[in-house]
Amino acid sequence: MSTPNVWNFGPGPAKIPTSVLKRAQDELLNYNNTGMSVMELSHRSKEYESLNNKAQRDLRTLLNIPNNYKILFMQGGGHTQFSAIVYNLLSAKRHQLGEDLKEEFNPPLDYLITGSWSSKAAEEAKKLYNNVNIVFDVKKLKGSYGSIPPKEEWKLSGSKAAYVYYCDNETVNGVEFNHIPEIDPSVPLVCDMSSNILSRRFDVSKFGIIYAGAQKNIGAAGLTVVIVREDLLIRSNNKNSDIPAIPSMLDYKIMADHNSLYNTPPMFSIYISSLVFEWLLELGGIEAIEKTNSTKAERLYEVINNSKIYKSPVEKSVRSRMNVPFRIEQEGLESEFLKGSIELGMLQLKGHRSVGGIRASIYNAMTLEGVDFLIEYMKAFERKHCQ
Ligand code: PMP
Numbered sequence: 001m002s003t004p005n006v007w008n009f010g011p012g013p014a015k016i017p018t019s020v021l022k023r024a025q026d027e028l029l030n031y032n033n034t035g036m037s038v039m040e041l042s043h044r045s046k047e048y049e050s051l052n053n054k055a056q057r058d059l060r061t062l063l064n065i066p067n068n069y070k071i072l073f074m075q076g077g078g079h080t081q082f083s084a085i086v087y088n089l090l091s092a093k094r095h096q097l098g099e100d101l102k103e104e105f106n107p108p109l110d111y112l113i114t115g116s117w118s119s120k121a122a123e124e125a126k127k128l129y130n131n132v133n134i135v136f137d138v139k140k141l142k143g144s145y146g147s148i149p150p151k152e153e154w155k156l157s158g159s160k161a162a163y164v165y166y167c168d169n170e171t172v173n174g175v176e177f178n179h180i181p182e183i184d185p186s187v188p189l190v191c192d193m194s195s196n197i198l199s200r201r202f203d204v205s206k207f208g209i210i211y212a213g214a215q216k217n218i219g220a221a222g223l224t225v226v227i228v229r230e231d232l233l234i235r236s237n238n239k240n241s242d243i244p245a246i247p248s249m250l251d252y253k254i255m256a257d258h259n260s261l262y263n264t265p266p267m268f269s270i271y272i273s274s275l276v277f278e279w280l281l282e283l284g285g286i287e288a289i290e291k292t293n294s295t296k297a298e299r300l301y302e303v304i305n306n307s308k309i310y311k312s313p314v315e316k317s318v319r320s321r322m323n324v325p326f327r328i329e330q331e332g333l334e335s336e337f338l339k340g341s342i343e344l345g346m347l348q349l350k351g352h353r354s355v356g357g358i359r360a361s362i363y364n365a366m367t368l369e370g371v372d373f374l375i376e377y378m379k380a381f382e383r384k385h386c387q
Contacts, residue, residue, distance in 0.1 A: 007370040010348030011171050011323060012195065012216040015365040020219075020275040031271075038271045043264050052260060055270055058277035062286055063197075065204050065227060072226040072252060073260040073270055078117070078194045081211045081224060082124035084250040085165065085190055089208070090129065090243045092188075092232045093162035105242045106131050108157040112181065113137035114318075115145045115170025116354060117192060122165070128244065133157050135164070138175075145173040147315040156183060163188045163208060169196035169320050171216070172352040174313070174359065176320035180206045188232055196322045197225070198280065199364060200290040208232050209252075214269055216322075217363050219276045222269035228252050280364070289364050296362050296371040297321035303375050308386050309333070310378065313357070325351055325359040330385070334358060337381055346374055 008015040031038040032047055041048050056071045065071065074080070086109065093107050111122040112135045119137070126132045135154050138145050156164065164183045168191050169176040176196060180203065183189055188208020197212040204210065209228050215221035233253040248254050254262050283289060301319060304310045310326045312319065328334045337358060341349050351357035362371055 006345040006347050007366075007373055008347050009360045009362070009366065009370075009374070011352070011359065011361040012213070012363075013221050014216045014361055014363050016219060016272065017276065017279050017365045020272065020279050023275055024272060039268045041267065043261060043267060048267060049261075051267075051271060051274060052265070055274035055277060058274065058281060059225070062277060062280055063204055063227075064201075068230045069204060070228050070230060070233070070252075070256040071260075072228060072255040073265055074224045074226050074255060075222065075249070075266055077221070077224055078192060078211070078213045079120075079124070080250065081192070081226065082121040083128055084226075084252070085121075085163070085209060085211075086125050086128045087244060087246040087250055088228075088252045089163045089188060089190070089232065091235050091246060094243050095234045107160055107162040108133040110135050110157050110161045110164040110183075110187075112154070112164070112166040113139070114148055114167060114175050114177075115173035116352075117170055117172065117194070118165070118167040121167070121192065125165075133161070144313065145170065145175055146313045146318075148175065148177065148318050151182070159184045159186050161187045163190045165190045165192075167192040167194075169193065169322055171195040171323050171361075172325075172355060172359075174320040174323045174325040175318050176322065178317060188229070195361075195363075196320070198286060198289070199293050199322055201286050214273055216361075217365075219273035220269045222266035223273055225273075226252065226255075228256070230256075292368060293321050293362075293364065296366065296368055297324065299368075299375060300324050300360065300362065300371055303378050307378075307382055309382050313355075322363055323359055323361050325355070325357055327357040333385060340381065341374075341377060344373075344377060346377065349374075 028037055034047055059071055094105055108131050109125055109129060110133050113119050113122060122132055135156055136149050138147060164187055166181060189206060190209045191207055193210050194213045195216045198217045211224060211226045212218060214223040218225060233256055235253055280289060304312050304326050309328050312326050328337060334357060338350055349358050349360055351359040360374060
């Protein structure tokens with residue numbers, strides 16, 4: 001059966017490079033001459049161990065991850081990290097303040113809210129802990145997401161905080177930071193990079209923890225990559241227990257001590273990720289893909305900027321290069337646009353159900369050709385409706 005020709009603009013699970021899928025297909029029944037599929041191997045086997053190590057090495061090379069950071073392959077998606085962070089970093093802060101601490105232990109957790117994912121992360125933290133400090137919430141300030149307030153307006157807690165949390169790219173709202181926030185250097189910076197990791201170069205050493213679900217720029221759902229600075233793996237051995245005990249599956253130290261083999265890992269997803277890492281290295285690494293990503297986003301935003309019908313809900317300086325939401329104000333035209341796009345094989349362009357509109361997700365695996373195809377359609381649609 002031949003594959004229908006489609007352009008997948010889905011926000012995640014998202015397009016995986018065709019060459020990666022073909023290779024997985026070729027190797028599906030016989031991984032590395034084992035006579036078995038990678039899904040059937042023991043996770044304690046030599047073959048899997050070397051796959052696990054190679055995937056980590058390649059990711060380290062791609063992102064230039066310093067040696068004092070561990071790479072963890074975890075499960076449960078971004079949602080699970082929303083709570084893993086709270087447990088792990090409260091414990092690290094408890095240790096940092098000293099085991100003989102006399103005063104009450106209640107450090108603030110600072111959250112920057114720029115869209116629905118950081119908002120959800122803060123809500124999850126509130127379920128576990130009573131001192132969550134909202135540094136700012138753009139929706140509360142402006143009525144909707146689409147901007148980031150200037151630093152002077154941020155209400156950070158300074159060195160008292162156990163961490164500062166933000167989401168580098170808000171997948172639903174199309175808001176992306178154009179810089180790494182500057183915070184008190186003694187406080188770990190925690191970042192959700194689920195939808196823009198591997199899309200551009202950045203300095204890992206500025207972060208305490210970076211995490212990303214795999215299903216956008218890394219590979220297949222099921223794997224969550226966590227990059228954690230080693231000093232944060234310190235655990236408080238406080239017996240009075242003024243911090244919650246960490247469930248083993250959320251414990252970064254346990255995962256690190258077992259090289260992500262504490263329990264059965266999502267091996268197939270890690271395998272696909274390792275093929276994506278190889279694909280990126282062959283392309284010329286992050287620098288190369290970053291150039292293509294910038295060109296794709298520039299071309300798409302240019303059409304929106306010069307259009308009489310398409311409107312971006314996001315301020316120019318913080319527009320995402322990965323998720324490009326736009327609206328057509330005229331009644332009924334958005335559904336006509338989406339219907340027409342599907343007929344031409346452009347799939348999953350519908351905006352998130354919470355915000356509506358249209359959203360083109362143009363992750364690493366979306367080609368320039370795919371973006372140009374969309375652009376031609378957008379221009380033709382505008383000509384038809386705007387004489
Ligand atoms: N953070 C971001 C930025 C996301 O885009 C998503 C999912 N789209 C999540 C967190 C939640 O991830 P998961 O569905 O893997 O739990």
